[in-house]
Amino acid sequence: MDILEVTNLTKEFGGLTANKDVSMNVKEGSITAVIGPNGAGKTTFFNMITGVYQPTAGEIKLKGQSIVGLKPDEVAKKGISRTFQNIRLFGEMSVIENVLVGMHNHLKTSLFGIFLSLPNTKKEELQAEQEAYRLLEYFELSHLINEKANNLSYGAQRKLEIARALATQPKLILLDEPAAGMNPKETKELTDIIKRMGKEFGVTILLIEHDMKLVMELSEQIFVLDHGEKIAEGNPEAIRTNPKVIEAYLGSAAVQ
Numbered sequence: 001m002d003i004l005e006v007t008n009l010t011k012e013f014g015g016l017t018a019n020k021d022v023s024m025n026v027k028e029g030s031i032t033a034v035i036g037p038n039g040a041g042k043t044t045f046f047n048m049i050t051g052v053y054q055p056t057a058g059e060i061k062l063k064g065q066s067i068v069g070l071k072p073d074e075v076a077k078k079g080i081s082r083t084f085q086n087i088r089l090f091g092e093m094s095v096i097e098n099v100l101v102g103m104h105n106h107l108k109t110s111l112f113g114i115f116l117s118l119p120n121t122k123k124e125e126l127q128a129e130q131e132a133y134r135l136l137e138y139f140e141l142s143h144l145i146n147e148k149a150n151n152l153s154y155g156a157q158r159k160l161e162i163a164r165a166l167a168t169q170p171k172l173i174l175l176d177e178p179a180a181g182m183n184p185k186e187t188k189e190l191t192d193i194i195k196r197m198g199k200e201f202g203v204t205i206l207l208i209e210h211d212m213k214l215v216m217e218l219s220e221q222i223f224v225l226d227h228g229e230k231i232a233e234g235n236p237e238a239i240r241t242n243p244k245v246i247e248a249y250l251g252s253a254a255v256q
């Protein structure tokens with residue numbers, strides 16, 4: 001079954017067409033990638049799915065229901081969360097507080113209640129903290145729970161962003177260049193985490209990434225954008241050997 005169905009999505013900024021008639025379906029439980037050169041329209045595509053931009057034309061359905069016209073917080077409540085190309089953590093807050101903020105979406109009591117330890121929030125607070133701890137353990141960040149997010153290494157900050165996005169218990173998570181700025185060791189570790197994440201948290205993963213090793217290792221299905229248009233879709237082998245994709249993006253060096 002397809003969790004996400006995007007049909008003829010178009011976004012124009014003045015005279016510039018950032019996405020043109022883009023259609024793609026994402027299978028529930030899959031890891032799917034969107035790749036393409038800089039400026040191809042990948043982030044714009046994510047911004048439309050998450051309600052940051054409204055499409056000029058086209059349809060977006062989550063589990064068969066249109067989400068066009070919803071605001072970002074409404075889209076989040078429907079079960080889509082994301083990370084950003086530029087890390088957006090609360091730098092002065094601790095690691096665990098960053099995750100608890102992510103959880104706020106599905107908690108009954110307010111975040112203030114949690115931080116102020118109001119009596120009726122105690123039970124939920126405890127559950128939230130346990131859940132946050134479990135997430136941080138999964139990302140191998142549990143030894144850093146009281147550290148300020150700003151003090152974390154770049155790779156750890158990227159992992160914390162994913163943990164925070166997962167804290168909302170999404171059905172679909174969008175990762176915008178999760179490996180950007182990571183060293184090869186961190187990228188390898190992240191690849192393994194993402195590979196297991198879908199099953200562990202029951203989430204479908206859609207990611208934008210320039211690291212082709214990560215993309216080819218993880219993705220079931222890959223969509224390729226170029227100048228705002230989808231130029232190819234297929235499994236890693238089909239994409240790796242597609243002449244159009246090689247010309248537009250991968251270059252001859254990538255065909256190993």
Ligand SMILES: Nc1ncnc2c1ncn2[C@@H]1O[C@H](COP(=O)(O)OP(=O)(O)OP(=O)(O)O)[C@@H](O)[C@H]1O
Nearest residue numbers: 013016018036037038039040041042043044045085
């Ligand atoms: N808010 C905006 N206003 C005007 N133009 C925009 C806006 N957002 C994106 N664009 C333009 O849309 C095009 C696609 O940009 P987008 O950021 O979606 O590409 P991308 O594939 O994500 O690139 P990269 O790989 O560099 O992140 C670019 O030409 C960009 O300048």
